[in-house]
Amino acid sequence: MSLTSTPTTSGSDRLYTFVGGKSGPWKVTSCLPVKGDTLPPADRMEVLQGTLTSPPHDTSWMLQGVTSNERYVTRDEKTQLVARQVALGRPEARCAAFIPIRKNAAWWAMTQDERRAVFEDRSHHIQTGLKYLPGVARRLHHCRDLGEQGPFDFLTYFDYPQTEITAFEDLVAALRATEEWKYVGREVDVRLVWDGA
């Protein structure tokens, strides 16, 4: 089992492309609009490192983001994260969630100290995430600063074994109950199971 296919073009090694349509090793089990509009229907999803020169003819949607330096984590938190976090693509991680998110104008109007206060001091985003490590692996992709104006600010992506399904539901429920989540303007929750080679 391999999470990412061979890049089909060159480009930044921090760029990832999520393609929903009729092909790809991940089978879509649900696609729910948590806030705002949903995505067009897709049966399957593929995750590519890099970009696509020619998306398959039956592509339903294609979303891109780049991994980047962390914007809120302190050194103490980073030390805790590094000690516990695991990489995506474990053979047993046959469940995944792809959750693209847009934050609203009020979020982006805040300064760094204000965003940090909401994100961690009051919403405990990092501490909550830590509780679910190493069961759930995650990778955050940023869209907002890419050249093209996209529909989302972040593409969040998780994989986990079947034994962690309940834990993962607890994690997303906890994050959606926070003050930080009030700044989410659009969120779609795509769930997937591995059905590849």
Add this chain to the structure above:
Amino acid sequence: MSLTSTPTTSGSDRLYTFVGGKSGPWKVTSCLPVKGDTLPPADRMEVLQGTLTSPPHDTSWMLQGVTSNERYVTRDEKTQLVARQVALGRPEARCAAFIPIRKNAAWWAMTQDERRAVFEDRSHHIQTGLKYLPGVARRLHHCRDLGEQGPFDFLTYFDYPQTEITAFEDLVAALRATEEWKYVGREVDVRLVWDGA
């Protein structure tokens, strides 16, 4: 006098393109490698909002970046900045400096609290900049998260009246004497005078 030309293509309204070559309203008076390699020679520079479908045949270099949310400023600092800062493009601002910068791996390996400590607590980047407002106008463009791998992380751009030339030299000298500047891996300093319509 207008700082930016009409966009030649659509695209993010936060994307700017700096084009060095034989055309453009800004005449290059010097181009010095402060650290690392310089840029190829250019006589003139143009600043465009958006991107270019077909760069002029005699283009020497083309660099792109996007404006973004501020990464370090607190609300108190933002209040001080907003009260004093001016927009680029004042008719009297006939001098400009285009200073693309790449920071090194050690910078990007730091966490948010560590970068903030270097940036402001120990290097006083924001407080130093404030001293030169409203004489010097500035705009910061981020390159690092654009899809393509570029040679710089930031494109810094300033304009100011002739009466501020000495002040501007003091500003760049102060910033280059800081701990933060030790994390600069490459910096080119392009100076310009307005020679447009």
